Amino acid sequence: MNTVHDAMSRQGLVRPREGRLLGGVCAGLGRRFGLDPWIARLLFMLILFVIPGSQILIYPVLWILMPAEQPEYATAYPPAV
Template sequence: MSAFAADNGLVRPSEGRVLAGVCAGLARRFGLRPNTVRVLFLLSCLLPGPQFLVYLALWLLMPSEV
């Protein structure tokens, strides 16, 4: 596990993924339901901003759970 994940507990879970596991990992880290985080992400896509770039960056930076 990388230092990034060890420091803040962010990992992409091996189960419960829909696309890459980013929303599920964020939900686990912050004690939320995965579907809540997914809906919030989809709603945020209605606003201008770099949401997809942040998602892609998290996909690359968050290690997968082993």
């Protein structure tokens, strides 16, 4: 499972810590493709209307496969000069 998470992280597919509504899947997809999260959510819903019932499968799978964004910790030591 770590290889899938690593591959998605390298591609920029991560669930952000800020801007989540449920699991952060649509926010992460929007960030990856340069869209506002609300536009990504709207597109996701439109696609799900075309293929009824797919949201029951697609969203949870993406939630599991997309890693959560890692927090950036500040270093305790100043950079070496």
